[in-house]
Amino acid sequence: xxxxxxxxxxxxxxxxxxxxxxxxxxxxxxxxxxxxxxxxxxxxxxxxxxxxxxxxxxxxxxxxxxxxxxxxxxxxxxxxxxxxxxxxxxxxxxxxxxxxxxxxxxxxxxxxxxxxxxxxxxxxxxxxxxxxxxxxxxxxxxxxxxxxxxxxxxxxxxxxxxxxxxxxxxxxxxxxxxxxxxxxxxxxxxxxxxxxxxxxxxxxxxxxxxxxxxxxxxxxxxxxxxxxxxxxxxxxxxxxxxxxxxxxxxxxxxxxxxxxxxxxxxxxxxxxxxxxxxxxxxxxxxxxxxxxxxxxxxxxxxxxxxxxxxxxxxxxxxx
Amino acid sequence: xxxxxxxxxxxxxxxxxxxxxxxxxxxxxxxxxxxxxxxxxxxxxxxxxxxxxxxxxxxxxxxxxxxxxxxxxxxxxxxxxxxxxxxxxxxxxxxxxxxxxxxxxxxxxxxxxxxxxxxxxxxxxxxxxxxxxxxxxxxxxxxxxxxxxxxxxxxxxxxxxxxxxxxxxxxxxxxxxxxxxxxxxxxxxxxxxxxxxxxxxxxxxxxxxxxxxxxxxxxxxxxxxxxxxxxxxxxxxxxxxxxxxxxxxxxxxxxxxxxxxxxxxxxxxxxxxxxxxxxxxxxxxxxxxxxxxxxxxxxxxxxxxxxxxxx
Numbered sequence: 001x002x003x004x005x006x007x008x009x010x011x012x013x014x015x016x017x018x019x020x021x022x023x024x025x026x027x028x029x030x031x032x033x034x035x036x037x038x039x040x041x042x043x044x045x046x047x048x049x050x051x052x053x054x055x056x057x058x059x060x061x062x063x064x065x066x067x068x069x070x071x072x073x074x075x076x077x078x079x080x081x082x083x084x085x086x087x088x089x090x091x092x093x094x095x096x097x098x099x100x101x102x103x104x105x106x107x108x109x110x111x112x113x114x115x116x117x118x119x120x121x122x123x124x125x126x127x128x129x130x131x132x133x134x135x136x137x138x139x140x141x142x143x144x145x146x147x148x149x150x151x152x153x154x155x156x157x158x159x160x161x162x163x164x165x166x167x168x169x170x171x172x173x174x175x176x177x178x179x180x181x182x183x184x185x186x187x188x189x190x191x192x193x194x195x196x197x198x199x200x201x202x203x204x205x206x207x208x209x210x211x212x213x214x215x216x217x218x219x220x221x222x223x224x225x226x227x228x229x230x231x232x233x234x235x236x237x238x239x240x241x242x243x244x245x246x247x248x249x250x251x252x253x254x255x256x257x258x259x260x261x262x263x264x265x266x267x268x269x270x271x272x273x274x275x276x277x278x279x280x281x282x283x284x285x286x287x288x289x290x291x292x293x294x295x296x297x298x299x300x301x302x303x304x305x306x307x308x309x310x311x312x313x314x315x316x317x318x319x
Numbered sequence: 320x321x322x323x324x325x326x327x328x329x330x331x332x333x334x335x336x337x338x339x340x341x342x343x344x345x346x347x348x349x350x351x352x353x354x355x356x357x358x359x360x361x362x363x364x365x366x367x368x369x370x371x372x373x374x375x376x377x378x379x380x381x382x383x384x385x386x387x388x389x390x391x392x393x394x395x396x397x398x399x400x401x402x403x404x405x406x407x408x409x410x411x412x413x414x415x416x417x418x419x420x421x422x423x424x425x426x427x428x429x430x431x432x433x434x435x436x437x438x439x440x441x442x443x444x445x446x447x448x449x450x451x452x453x454x455x456x457x458x459x460x461x462x463x464x465x466x467x468x469x470x471x472x473x474x475x476x477x478x479x480x481x482x483x484x485x486x487x488x489x490x491x492x493x494x495x496x497x498x499x500x501x502x503x504x505x506x507x508x509x510x511x512x513x514x515x516x517x518x519x520x521x522x523x524x525x526x527x528x529x530x531x532x533x534x535x536x537x538x539x540x541x542x543x544x545x546x547x548x549x550x551x552x553x554x555x556x557x558x559x560x561x562x563x564x565x566x567x568x569x570x571x572x573x574x575x576x577x578x579x580x581x582x583x584x585x586x587x588x589x590x591x592x593x594x595x596x597x598x599x600x601x602x603x604x605x606x607x608x609x610x611x612x613x614x615x616x617x618x619x620x621x622x623x624x625x626x627x628x629x630x
Binding site: 140189294 | 321325333336339340344345346347348350351354425429430434438443446447448449450451452453457458459461462501509510512513517561564565568569571581583584585598602603
């Protein structure tokens with residue numbers, strides 16, 4: 001009797017709980033069907049959670065490794081001690097700051113070259129009428145699809161000696177292991193996308209504004225750089241940011257067209273790999289160097305994500 | 320400059336861009352083609368030997384060159400290295416492009432929604448794409464390091480990976496594939512988002528009035544209208560996947576464990592002997608493969624344009 005008395009209420013409450021659960025789920029389901037926005041909100045939270053783990057975890061893992069003292073091969077997910085010395089040691093073991101400088105120098109140079117040369121071409125494609133426009137635009141697209149490996153051998157040879165290019169002109173000096181050996185090929189590969197973006201933006205500037213400037217006595221080039229370019233600032237910013245990031249993350253030419261040493265204009269590719277190959281067991285240094293090298297682009301993405309997205313969506317694919 | 324005709328002025332403005340592209344793209348392509356007809360000069364330190372016609376191509380296709388690196392996928396040396404590189408690269412391209420397209424589409428749908436905190440979700444989506452390739456490789460190198468990496472032991476106990484995943488062809492392939500999908504889905508998402516944004520919103524209102532379900536809205540409005548942009552995005556990514564090299568080197572998997580087409584060229588150039596003739600032939604063959612892919616995509620894009628055209 002006593003057992004029965006004890007059991008009975010228990011099972012009853014259990015059943016009630018289950019019923020409650022069921023009705024709660026049904027309520028949710030009904031709620032979501034009636035207000036799909038709530039369902040989207042839940043999906044959004046779930047998606048954001050997945051994103052957090054996939055994007056942030058690898059970076060957090062780098063941080064955890066950087067905190068772990070050298071020689072320890074078991075990395076705790078939550079660092080036992082917060083020892084930031086690795087972030088200082090990386091600058092002492094190798095001239096890591098110089099590697100960083102070289103990479104930033106490449107990125108800035110390529111961005112400037114691409115914006116100036118690309119603006120000229122984008123203006124011609126977007127605002128002028130001439131024969132062969134479609135063919136030239138198409139050949140531009142084709143070049144951006146060229147596999148760098150196809151072009152590498154002749155370029156490598158050319159950069160390693162004074163060679164006559166096209167039989168027309170001779171390169172003044174060997175340009176292998178100088179900034180030009182990296183900047184020229186990357187500029188060429190980054191150019192087409194920038195030209196596509198700039199073309200779209202420049203073509204949207206009303207003719208009247210440019211005509212007005214011309215009537216007031218501005219030169220043709222002046223009208224381009226004082227009227228068309230400033231009015232297309234969002235597009236120019238997008239093209240510039242995309243080019244900067246493309247150059248900073250680039251591997252192929254950065255790795256193969258430079259020496260290993262920072263003094264030979266080697267970029268962070270070589271700086272980071274130096275830790276992987278020379279300090280093979282200093283995982284803390286490898287991770288710390290990686291984190292430091294991410295900082296410039298991470299800041300750029302946080303500050304300029306709006307520009308990157310709006311520029312690409314308004315520009316690149318309208319053609 | 321002020322007195323030039325519009326046409327002449329246009330050509331003048333295009334001159335710097337095309338000069339750069341001629342020097343960096345067109346000239347090397349023809350130079351590679353020319354070099355591919357000359358024999359390797361092993362003793363001459365990377366210079367070319369005498370004219371041999373198509374010998375380099377025949378050697379590459381039949382694996383008849385004793386000096387070419389032999390440590391690729393099949394150590395028995397029976398499958399020509401060119402086929403090995405081609406097989407590996409194509410498999411990589413198919414898996415990564417499909418994976419990145421699916422993930423990128425999901426990301427793009429998420430980015431399009433308006434919600435609180437969207438700015439930071441967008442930052443998180445784009446961030447992996449902006450991380451230097453060498454560091455993407457480094458992250459996954461540190462994750463799969465034997466006796467140390469976070470994922471090495473669990474995956475080994477499950478029997479999926481070997482104890483030295485970074486030196487095993489299959490495991491290395493999986494690692495490099497995951498690395499690439501992690502870093503490039505974001506770029507795919509951006510290009511697909513561009514397509515999504517260009518869809519006329521009025522169409523959805525019409526669909527609502529007609530009582531279309533969410534699936535029908537996707538199937539009959541979103542997908543067909545995004546399709547051209549999707550093809551362009553996939554074309555971009557396929558070209559990127561076919562040049563895979565950086566993640567192979569920086570994850571320390573290396574070209575000998577995982578030979579991609581790009582690896583073929585660098586291995587022939589910087590291997591034990593500098594086989595410039597063969598490397599040039601390999602360069603040209605890569606260009607042919609890439610050209611075939613571009614043509615297939617262009618046919619698809621043109622067809623989808625025509626289908627949409629009259630409507």
